Amino acid sequence: MYALVDCNSFYASCERLFRPELKDKAVVVLSNNDGCVVARSAEAKALGIKMAVPFFEVREFYERGQLQVFSSNYALYGDLSARVMTTLEELVPEVEVYSIDEAFLGLSGMRTEPDLTELGHKIIKRINHWIGIPVGVGIAETKTLAKLANYAAKHYPQTQGVVDLSKPGWRERLLKKTDVSEVWGVGRRTVEKLRAEDIYTAADLARADAETMRRRYSVVLERTILELRGIPCIGFDEQPNPKQQILCSRTFSHRLTCLQPMQEAIREYAVRAAEKLREEKRLTSSVSIYIRTNPNAKFEMKYANGATYPLPSPTNDSRVIMKIALRLLQGIYRDGYRYMKAGVILNALQPEDNYQADLFNPDLCTTKSLQLMKTLDQVNQRFHRGLSFAGQGQKQDWAMQRQHLSPRYTTSWRELKVVRA
DNA sequence: TCTGGGGTCCTAGGACCC
DNA sequence: TCTGGGGTCCTAGGACCC
Incomplete structure (x- = not known):
């Protein structure tokens, strides 16, 4: 026998937990960039707000004060x-x-x-x-x-x-x-x-x-x-299978029309993807990126392209992954479009303690590289954005909008200023 | 004006092997 | 005139999930 336990309107319930006055109120949580509705309280459903609708279609409720809105707060x-x-x-x-x-x-x-x-x-x-x-x-x-x-x-x-x-x-x-x-x-x-x-x-x-x-x-x-019919075909899996793919992609806060901010974004996503890779204790031997304009726009030139680079020997080094991603971007970037989104994908993942090296190419998992990445992660675990690469950009004004973000009720980062002190 | 992010599994078809 | 049988591996694309 199986049971399935599912949290009701989970994200909305999380937000309400810390705002008890919102009990019985219509609450929605938006996707990244405050794009679509991804969670609705029962009262929001009753207003006729459907799952995954773009926020601008239901903004009226918000403006009339009938609807409480939150940006997604995945840490919470x-x-x-x-x-x-x-x-x-x-x-x-x-x-x-x-x-x-x-x-x-x-x-x-x-x-x-x-x-x-x-x-x-x-x-x-x-x-x-x-x-x-x-x-x-x-x-x-x-x-x-x-x-x-x-x-x-x-x-x-x-x-x-x-x-x-x-x-x-x-x-x-x-x-x-x-x-x-x-x-x-x-x-x-x-x-x-x-x-x-x-x-x-x-x-x-x-x-x-x-x-x-x-x-x-x-x-x-x-x-x-x-x-x-009651015949079980799908097994029970307590230990989740190791990931086969790691993806980091984001919609930009506004459309990008030149290469430089795109490069910053690709570097940022590559670094994030590499971090996830190390968290999973895996190595990658295939780096892909993709870029695209808005597929929904009716009167705009559309462009979408991707590229992949298979590595001869696997790695989890942010620097290597970032450099490859950037080179791939050079190959597919075209001027004259309004870019909406980009992503970095790591494929062909292998366990870090048991991987297939290349006979003719140098092993990328050198002690130096592994140590450096370990130190990088340790610093960043304690200090939010404590260490980053120069090319990731300081201002990152292409980064997503989260106008309705709730506070960090249950989690906290030590800020960089602590390091300086 | 304005539309997310991160995954899995399966299939068909091509290229290749003996 | 007429050309086998049995496989594997890889990739792209589709469908689905939350």
Whole structure:
């Protein structure tokens, strides 16, 4: 048996935690650059604000004082997420952290618990009491059904936040009244095709012939169908797999029209990506970058391009990655466009303690390089932006806008001035 | 005027091997 | 006239997730 625990309107709930006067108020949290809505309190949903709409489309509510708005504060959400996960780990033996706001629980070792619904309520109470974040709990025989149970727990208030689909008859009833688009793994494209063949509800999908559907769609959809029938196809993974790709990309605060700030941005993203790489204890042997104009603009010249450089020998050295990224930029940058976004991607990742070196090229992981990076990271862990490379830019006025950022309630950096003192 | 960031998995097709 | 069978590896692109 699995449970899925999912925090309600997670980012919005985090913000409200420190602003109790906003309880029962419409609250939204915006994406980076204050671009789109990425989290909505129930009251904001009631205003008709849809997920992922551009902020300018709902700005009116804000200006009329009907809507409280926050820029995303990932340091805060990450910190509260860790507290939620730790609390779950104290309650059940197996926890798979699935995203910042949800976790699958393995309940097989919980045979002594008389009633799983009771366990669900215990989880809700504990997390609410200890952390103050509301959660919902879905329980079922497969992950896909647990997701669906969780959806029901949030959707139907009479469940009080807990749905156990293993109860006789519950699964059939829920599948019948749930739109197929709510099923985990069934996205927009697939929904369109399914409707064309008269599959509208989760029950319709569960009834479809799995073999035929694999041929017509994919093995992924076949697995979803089996999971809806209670046959587990997706395993439980307590230890997250090591990352296969690391990406750092940002939309600029305003469009960039010349090379110099683009170079600063690429350097900055390369350094950030290299930092993440070292955090993961991995090396990269492939550096890619991409740049693009606004794909949504109707009356603008569009340009998007990317480039990749495979390294002969793997590295985690910010300097090497930065230099390569910059050279790649020279190759694809074209004058005359209004650039909106750029990114640096590291691929072909290998563990740092067991990597494939090159027979004919010098090993880039020299003691000197490793030591320097270690020192760089140690300084920057204690002092925010304590050490950076000259070319990253000091002012960075292309960096994202966060006009509605909340304070660092639970995290703190020592500022650079401490170093100077 | 104004639209995020960071990932995973699967498939088809090309190039290549014996 | 007529040209096999069985594989692997890599990449780009699509679909999906939160």
